[in-house]
Amino acid sequence: MRTNPTGRQLRLGAELRKLRERAGLTATEAGQLLGSKQTLISNIEAGRSGVSAERVHTLACHYDCPDQALVQALSDMTTGRSRGWWEEYRETLPSGLIDLAEMEHYATRLRAGITAHIPGLLQIHDHAREVFRQVVPELSPPDIEHRLSFRVKRQVVLFSDAPTPYQAVIHEAALRMQFGGPAVTKRQLQHILDMSDRPHVTVQVIPFVAGAYPGSGQSILYAHGAVPQLDTVHLDQSHGSALIDAESQLDKYRVLLERMEALALSPDASRNLIHAIAQDL
Incomplete structure (x- = not known):
């Protein structure tokens, strides 16, 4: 049992x-x-x-x-009962983070819509470390490093021999927030550009001039399952993460992401904007 x-x-x-x-x-x-x-x-x-x-x-x-x-x-879903790498963190990190890593591992496709942060799967070490320093209540230095190692291991889904297709829609605000200062931000932006060169990674930017859009108040990670009924949405909130799988809610978040993707610049135009922001630093 x-x-x-x-x-x-x-x-x-x-x-x-x-x-x-x-x-x-x-x-x-x-x-x-x-x-x-x-x-x-x-x-x-x-x-x-x-x-x-x-x-x-x-x-x-x-x-x-x-x-x-x-x-x-x-x-x-009954197969693959061997322990995933995330299980070694089960006793030390919130269960929501463990479930997130498991969800990403088994997803057939990942789509993210982010307003105020760089998506976790695209964050470099120094950027992520600064994000964890802002957690309330404050994390101890060892806890920060523990969460950092966990975040880095999550990124294996983008680097494996059979990487998961990943599409991220990032608001220009997230690109301009200087977590760790200008030098770290410049390296972070270059990393996003490098990742967007990979055939399985698509990055689009919603510029400031696009104005208001649905879903702007939250960060959304949509994990596609083997069939649409097994899709899952991960919402990252201050009090913790939430996993959504009710069919009516899945429909809602599909529409939100589709509207965000339609409003965003094309991948090429997005790369040009990211280059321009980096040059301003």
């Missing part, structure tokens, strides 16, 4: 619960179909008990789920 299920395990259980509820079955009835007790279904749906790929297919059959792509994606 798991005492601290991961975000991915919780999501698998939640999706199985949705299938059961759509079928109009209680947990007791679902357990009877498996020849098991209601507690087994409840524990699976709460992420407390593991579930095999075979059992996922069996449950989906009992639930009359016609979406075979979704069933296969849920089945695939």
Whole structure:
């Protein structure tokens, strides 16, 4: 029995619960179909008990789920049970950060919309260190370095042999905020330009002259799953992070990002603006 299920395990259980509820079955009835007790279904749906790929297919059959792509994606979520690199930080960092790294690792595509900060996956060491120095309540120097190492390891999704496609829409305000001073900012901007040269990385900038736009008050990270039903939105807030997976909310954030991407400069024009900002430093 798991005492601290991961975000991915919780999501698998939640999706199985949705299938059961759509079928109009209680947990007791679902357990009877498996020849098991209601507690087994409840524990699976709460992420407390593991579930095999075979059992996922069996449950989906009992639930009359016609979406075979979704069933296969849920089945695939039962594999890869080996500990990810992020697990070594589970006892020392907030669970929201661990879930974020796990989400990024399994995403098929990542899209970010940022107003006041450089996206974490594009931050250099010195910039990130200055960001962590501004955390309230104040972090100790060892805690800052611990979070810094965690952030750097998250960036492996952009450097692996099969990197995750990544698209970031960054507001001009974030590019001009001098975290760590002009020299650090100049290196940070050059790093963004270097990353945007990679075929799987797209960077667009929303210039000041674009005016108001939807979603300007928050940072959004949209992680695409194997099927749209398994997409997840990560919101970075002062009191902690939040993971959103309700279908109505996913639709909302898809529209927000699409509008931000449409409002932003083209990748080439964005690179020109980033160059100009760097030259002003």
